Amino acid sequence: MTETTLPFDSKVILTLNPKKPVTMYSKIVPNSFKATKDVASYALKGQPIKPCKAMRTGVPLGITAHNTNDIPKLSGGYKTPAEQYAAATWNCNMGGAIVQYYVSPGVTWQLLSDIEQGWHSGAGSTYKTGNRGTQISGNLDTISIEIIGSSSEAEETGAILMAFLCKKHKLEPALDIYPHKFWSGKQCPIWILPRWDKFIATVKANISPAANPVSPPVTSKPDRYAVSGLTLIRAKNPQIKYVDGSKLNQPYPNYINAGFWGTFDEGITLPGANLCADIDFTKLHRLQKYYLEKVTKNGKLVFNCMDNFVKQFKGKNVSTLVIPETGKPYIKAFNGFGGAVKYGISGMPVIIGGKDASWTNDVLPQGWDSSPVYATYRNFAGIRDGEVWIIFGASKTANHISTSETFNALKGEGFSDVIALDGGGSFVVKENGKITAATTGDRRINNILTWEV
Numbered sequence: 418m419t420e421t422t423l424p425f426d427s428k429v430i431l432t433l434n435p436k437k438p439v440t441m442y443s444k445i446v447p448n449s450f451k452a453t454k455d456v457a458s459y460a461l462k463g464q465p466i467k468p469c470k471a472m473r474t475g476v477p478l479g480i481t482a483h484n485t486n487d488i489p490k491l492s493g494g495y496k497t498p499a500e501q502y503a504a505a506t507w508n509c510n511m512g513g514a515i516v517q518y519y520v521s522p523g524v525t526w527q528l529l530s531d532i533e534q535g536w537h538s539g540a541g542s543t544y545k546t547g548n549r550g551t552q553i554s555g556n557l558d559t560i561s562i563e564i565i566g567s568s569s570e571a572e573e574t575g576a577i578l579m580a581f582l583c584k585k586h587k588l589e590p591a592l593d594i595y596p597h598k599f600w601s602g603k604q605c606p607i608w609i610l611p612r613w614d615k616f617i618a619t620v621k622a623n624i625s626p627a628a629n630p631v632s633p634p635v636t637s638k639p640d641r642y643a644v645s646g647l648t649l650i651r652a653k654n655p656q657i658k659y660v661d662g663s664k665l666n667q668p669y670p671n672y673i674n675a676g677f678w679g680t681f682d683e684g685i686t687l688p689g690a691n692l693c694a695d696i697d698f699t700k701l702h703r704l705q706k707y708y709l710e711k712v713t714k715n716g717k718l719v720f721n722c723m724d725n726f727v728k729q730f731k732g733k734n735v736s737t738l739v740i741p742e743t744g745k746p747y748i749k750a751f752n753g754f755g756g757a758v759k760y761g762i763s764g765m766p767v768i769i770g771g772k773d774a775s776w777t778n779d780v781l782p783q784g785w786d787s788s789p790v791y792a793t794y795r796n797f798a799g800i801r802d803g804e805v806w807i808i809f810g811a812s813k814t815a816n817h818i819s820t821s822e823t824f825n826a827l828k829g830e831g832f833s834d835v836i837a838l839d840g841g842g843s844f845v846v847k848e849n850g851k852i853t854a855a856t857t858g859d860r861r862i863n864n865i866l867t868w869e870v
């Protein structure tokens with residue numbers, strides 16, 4: 418990931434004002450985070466750098482607007498002033514101040530949840546009579562927003578963020594947004610104060626009736642990481658190649674053995690269930706041509722469950738990863754591609770629509786049996802946020818699907834669908850030209866899934 422230097426927990430695109438989308442990053446400071454040095458008299462080394470308290474009533478009663486100095490020359494590799502301020506908070510360089518949001522043009526970084534107290538109003542825990550005639554406290558009751566610098570772009574982003582928060586927390590711009598000055602008398606937000614009414618009008622103008630102004634969350638995951646004994650790799654530009662050959666020596670820098678297959682006359686392999694793959698007859702055994710000519714066109718094999726050479730999958734709807742010509746990849750159960758797709762490959766369902774696949778109700782009816790689920794190394798293909806991920810590792814139970822072993826290992830990773838691909842003696846993972854995981858031997862396998870780094 419190169420879009421930010423500071424890792425983030427989540428990222429959403431706020432499209433409340435479709436002409437001015439705002440990228441909202443969050444990296445919430447947890448209660449367990451302790452200062453690495455003295456940051457203030459009330460936040461000494463080893464103590465939390467925030468109040469660690471929920472808002473007084475459990476919900477925000479208002480929003481406090483601040484201005485802070487721009488960073489004309491970014492340092493530390495940070496991409497925006499908001500990111501650099503967020504990093505400075507995490508690095509214990511913000512003195513005793515901690516706020517919900519930093520704002521720079523088109524970008525916000527969130528450090529505190531919307532419903533916890535911060536340190537920003539310069540008035541401690543004191544109360545004032547607010548615009549609604551009730552007692553209210555800047556630090557204890559309001560979401561704090563630091564708009565960085567005097568640019569109109571940053572100010573507008575701040576107004577859009579406040580419009581979003583007003584909608585979300587049922588707040589009124591004219592009544593519930595306060596300048597920092599209201600709490601302590603400090604001349605803040607210094608650049609907005611002279612045009613306060615205009616600023617509030619901009620917030621109001623950005624409150625639209627759009628039903629769902631936020632895109633689905635995009636998780637910030639590294640391209641390769643491990644969880645619960647499994648390794649996960651982001652598969653950019655995934656492709657499926659028909660090989661019928663050595664599992665170790667395919668001429669691609671990144672690949673895994675992929676779909677299930679059977680052995681036929683003269684040792685050739687033929688695919689099981691659905692497979693749509695690039696195929697090069699000139700490199701294949703003559704029998705491949707004999708068997709597959711009818712389902713191949715212009716170098717593309719489109720092999721459906723109905724074309725199977727064993728009865729196992731005939732007429733069955735089998736979970737299949739589909740990489741369409743246009744649009745995002747998905748996993749769905751069917752018995753034939755029915756139309757043009759770029760690539761497709763079947764596997765045993767492990768996660769279906771975010772839920773644990775049932776061995777009896779989901780897997781067996783597809784035609785699978787228990788022979789490919791024993792404790793061994795295997796590959797999986799998963800879908801998360803519209804991307805294909807390769808997952809591999811060893812299972813320990815006799816049936817990793819009926820025991821929910823793989824489901825439990827991936828639970829919480831946010832996959833909508835996962836299928837198990839072939840494993841055991843076929844298992845191989847090649848990355849950057851090197852075999853990084855494989856079982857022994859060099860078995861003849863039928864097809865592989867390649868990707869780019």
Ligand SMILES: [Zn+2]
Nearest residue numbers: 483484597605
């Ligand atoms: Zn302020």
